[in-house]
Amino acid sequence: MLLTALLIFGSFQKGRADCDVPSVTTVSGNQVPSGKICSGDLIFEDNFDELNLKKWQHEVTLGGGGPMRLEKIFLYHGTLSLIGGIPVDQCTNPQWYGCERTGKPDSVLNPIKSARIRTVDSFSFKYGRVDVRAKLPGGDWLWPAIWLLPRYNQYSGWPASGEIDIMESRGNKELKNGDGQNIGTQQVGSTLHFGPNYNYNRYEYAHFEKNNASGYDTNFHTYGMQWNPDNISFYVDDEVIGTDTGLENPWQRNTKMAPFDQEFYIILNLAVGGVNYFPDNADNPGGKPWLNGSPKASTDFWMGRDQWLPTWHLGTDDSHLQVDYVKIWAL
Known part of the structure; x- marks a missing residue:
């Protein structure tokens, strides 16, 4: 199913003083259009000719659901690259085994650098169409994502206030589930x-997948969503892969789409590993070096680097999440 109707927009001007069709879209932040927002207006755009730090905040954290550290990004010929890499000071002390201090199993240093940028301080919106053109990375245990979080957590902490994952994937080329389906680079999910x-x-009620035998790491594709007041559709290359028209929610005082009736901001990131996204029972050449429930997941991951590091093809851009542009239009 093609998004023919969704692609028909009006003027692509930014906010103006008056218009025939006011938009239901709302925006907040210091990088938002001035004036009235009209239906079809382009309200956010970045083609990454430069890294605009007025638009993007570079988040550095030891969080992220598992063994990752978020730091590395660069621009090249109008493309943003988010990179996974090894810290130069990693494990130089012989009293450290990968990332865990001897005798202190609860003292863990995440062993991998990666990257996350977001618009939390500059741009958030409610309702609209999002297009992100990107080439996904190849490399075992890489975890690229294009997603959104609520600006103000109107309904309390995660997941009560919601999370919108436009695209997530896994960098393993040959990762397969029990049915033999590729759940690595050949699959994306929303x-x-x-x-x-x-x-x-309750994510299992609003989860959609699409497989591509060529792999999403071999070329650029467009990942996006159409976010309306009464439904949310996800698509890949203008093909709808799933639509949600109402959620099981306890917030009856608000809309049927609650908590997805508040403003969200954008996140682009490449994570590595983690303890909740790569199934322990999936089949991967060389196995999986760690178990999700292990108290030493970070250490086990690092000690298994002979399995995964060669698959990253360091020195090339194979293991980078490459983003060509981000564009958002008002409804």
Whole structure:
């Protein structure tokens, strides 16, 4: 199903003083259009001719659900690259085994550098169409994502206030589930996370996947969503892969799409490893060096680098998440 109707927009001007069709889209931040927002307006755009730090905030953290550290980005010929790499000071002390201090199993240093940028301080919006043209990385245990989080957590902490994953994928070229389906570079997924608490995340009711035998790491593709007041559609290269028209939510005072009726901001990131995204029971050449439930997941991951590091083809851009542009239009 092609998004023919969704592609028909009006003027692509930024906010103006008056228009025939006011938009239901709302925006906040210091990088938003001035004047009234009209239907079809281009309200956010970055072609990455430079890294505009007024638009993007570079997040450095030891978080992220597992063994990753977020730092490395660069621009090349109008493309943003988010990179996974090895810290130069990693494991130089013989009293450290990968990332865990001897005798202190709860003292863990994430062993990998990666990257995350976001618009949390500069741009958030409610309702619109998002297009992100990107080439995904190839390399075992790489985890690229294009996603959104709520600016103000109107419905309390995660996942109660929601999360919108436009695209997630895995960098393993030959990772397969029990049915023999490739769940690595040949598969992308789109997901809505929501629910009253961490143990009641209802994402399985709003999760969609699309496979491509050529692999999403071999070429650029467009990942996006159409976010309306009464539904959210995800697509790859203008083909809808799933639509959600209403959620099981306890916030009856608000819309049926709650918590997805508040402003969200954009995140682009490449993570590595983690303890909740790569299944322990999936089949991968060379195996999986760590278990998600292990108290030494970071150490086990690092000690298994002879398995995964050669698949990154360091010195090339194979393991980079490369983003050509981000564009958002008002409804």
